[in-house]
Amino acid sequence: MQAAATVSAPAKRPRGRPRKTADERADGNRRRIVLRHAARLFRRKGFDATSTRDIAAAAGMQSGSPFYHFKSKQALLFAVMEEGMRTALQQQREAMARAGMETLEPAAQLRLLVRNHFENLFGAGNDYVPVMLYEQRSISRAQQAALAELKGAYEGDWEPVLRALHASGRLRADVKLARLMIFGALNWSVQWFDRRGAATLDDLADAALALFLSEAP
Amino acid sequence: MQAAATVSAPAKRPRGRPRKTADERADGNRRRIVLRHAARLFRRKGFDATSTRDIAAAAGMQSGSPFYHFKSKQALLFAVMEEGMRTALQQQREAMARAGMETLEPAAQLRLLVRNHFENLFGAGNDYVPVMLYEQRSISRAQQAALAELKGAYEGDWEPVLRALHASGRLRADVKLARLMIFGALNWSVQWFDRRGAATLDDLADAALALFLSEAP
DNA sequence: CCTACCGATCGGTAGG
């Protein structure tokens, strides 16, 4: 029996499997490993073009294993997006607190928000937000509604800033449309910005502020 | 023989097939019909989520028939994009000529370009440009390069306008980054703008101009 | 979390 078992179970790992880093071996966060690799792949190739097998392989698992952690591919996508929005909102709140938001003048407040938003789009490991921005179509209405709350909170932090700038004449456009277009200008940078290029995130923030705001009186 | 032919070819169309409009029946443009429905579906559902069977059904054909007109699904996508860019560029050139571009001052020139760009995004039947904007990932490098020429021509028309506005102080940001962000603000509207809503394309153009330009001196 | 597998769908094609 023992001999038979030894023969039928060679107990050798397949060769091609990615080695696990120390961080990944720490147990309890296998789910997070799946989440992180899913975010990376969804960002790079898109949701539909990424198979759950791709994700499993990147996470060093067998093809069916992601479904132990997430009940469907769509649920995994939603988890990526929710993680993205939660983290982004938290980062924004922390950045505001760190800088003493209420002590800043409106233009400096906007610069802070813009600069931090670029960080959320391009910071190391920040693949979650771009996925959230560009894969809305692939989640259900109910999931979209759930995310809308977090997005509302995130955008809500911008509202008083934009209103103050509008009141002072430095933001000439209608506040609501301005907000939509500002986020468009920022979010679209995912399409063209390359961290290896000459421009820095500070350059981007400078250009954005110069673009949106009239000269101080 | 005649009788036999009659029996073996009942000549009745299957029931579920969409009826063809007079326009669609005119022969020679079956290819265009496929192209148009592909653009519509690619825009609504995305490239990967649209099957060639969806397209065939929408065009009133059998599942294999799109491949008579296009050698692959990707070639069909590229044809949609190329059609989009060609038409958009042509529309832009015509709008410029119609308005007597060189007689306008720079701010009015920008407004013309912006307003026309919104038309290219939201005009009736203009599904091609949004597909081009949002499905870049799904075409090959070579195809991207081919489109880059047309995009270069389209954006090139904006360049002198932005430079003039920069020189006069009404556009404060760096011209290159400003162009990228302006297109971002406009292109992102595909994500949120609803023609059935209160805002019109003119409202959008007004807001964009107010957002990007400082007050005239 | 792995093994082994299923049913469905999909892009594409030969031949007419």
Next chain:
DNA sequence: CCTACCGATCGGTAGG
């Protein structure tokens, strides 16, 4: 442009 079809891939699952 239709008919009939193929091979591959994919999301997902039962059972351990």
